[in-house]
Amino acid sequence: MTASILNRIIAERPAHDGVLTVAGLGHRRAMPLAELHDRARAVAGALRRGGIGEGDRIGVLAANRIEWILLDLAALMLKAQTAGFEPGKFTPDAELVERYGLDQLYTDAPIPDGAPPAVRPIAEIARHADEDPPEIHAPLWEPEDCTTVKFTSGSTGVPKGLEATVASIDSSLRDVQGMFDHRPGDRLLVFLPLSLLQQRYWLYSALRWGHDLVVTTYQSVFAVMPAVEPTVVMAVPGFFDSARRHLEGRLADGVDAAKAAAELFGSRIRYLWTGSAPADPAMLRFFTEAGLPIFEGYGLNETCIATKNHPGAHREGSVGKALPGKEILIDADGVVCVRSDHPVNTAYTFAAPGESERMFKPGGLVRTGDLGHLDEDGYLYIHGRSDDVIVLDNGKKVVVRPIETRFRDTGAVAECVLYCRNQTGLVAVVSPHPGPVDRAAVAAALAAVNAGSEPDERISRVITADEPFTIDNGLLTSQFKPIRGRILERYRDRIADPKEGLHAR
């Protein structure tokens, strides 16, 4: 059996020159990964003195910061499990500790009165990191052990919790490395929340393969990027859409494309990584033509990275071919299913009855709910989510995602979500761009989208949201995907009122 990457990175102090930089507006701290390893051991020692050990679960509810990284590594060293909670979406109280069986919960949020002693300020971790590191004889993780609980975002209810196996993490790390060959001299930049396990993959990758890592926040990323000169930027399509708009503005001002790109991303970009949501083909083309190759992939929390375009195998319009440890199957309904040699898991740990059975099938298979097809060479194309299918009263199924994408890609709105509440026609709720709403542009976009649609797929009304969908107002996930249920909740009356909104002609 191939040796575990996770076991290796916790057991071996790095001998390479890789550096971790944690940066934000007005602050930047860099440390060799070897020093990080020492500090993580010091934190592990302190946690162990506090009674944390194998099988315990440590919650982390904090923005991206060095203490998050130290806690994650320290937990791995003790064979304790982490549970990463997205900041702003959870409260560090007794209910959270109880619901997810946490032995400790570290947070940078204000600790409410009455919180149990298990809830601790994460600043404590920085003090522990300054102690002398003890020898940690880390117990070995077995392939089926789970290092962490990850939570699915996008639900209106209680997030589902999924424990991730060591074998699945090792397998993804190894497969990604095979495709992108990250190496000393590379500098990967991450800014999405570290509560997302995939963001922490790049930490594990840096420790194993000796490249640099920069961790920042989404509030700071545009300020940090040019200063830290990354070679790889990991982001969701919404981020690259914003970057593209900014760059187009600079080009319109007469700035040279290469100079504008370097002003924003620094001058060392090797490639850009995107996934987690459908990407606008025009955006992908823009970056490629600007000399910044961008590679789209596909995967869910439940499958981890399933397919990925990469320098050795890239086909425009697709989300790439299956990773070596994955197999893509399209079922009789056209739904994409992912089979993994090393599944993330075979059930949720925290979910309502029946939810695991809907997603996880026998044989390491996950039925994603997304519709798609494979071409003759094995490249996967995603058409839409089957749970985004609206069934009309005439029995016709409308896959709304492509229509929403077409509306968004007109450029008139930032996002579009479709509903069909009364079976009387599709109603769009659109997220406006910053600034005053250009009603004429929205009307023109509506006409253009309808002109290219089948009769059943035409939008009858458009409701412009009172404010753009954002993470802060709870209408986008941390990966910038619109949250259908919450948008519906907020605009339910206007969606149902046939007099509301801009009507199609």
Added chain:
Amino acid sequence: MPADLDTLAREQLAQVLRDRPDPATLDAGEDLAETYGLTSLNKVLFLTSLCRAADVGLERFTEDDLARMRTLGDVVEAMRPHADQKG
């Protein structure tokens, strides 16, 4: 130092906004997020552009400073001491 920081700030904000409004029409007292729909990402892009145009180092500001910049007027006031030093 730029001759008129207020004008520069208006121009840079107008560029970040989708429909590129006339900079003179922007209200310096209005909330950037609520009135102009500026997201966190775009707010940093705006500040980045303004700092470049005003020749002020972005590293002078912290995330807390950014959070306090709720209006165009707040941004100009936060920038002014640093822009003055450049003069």
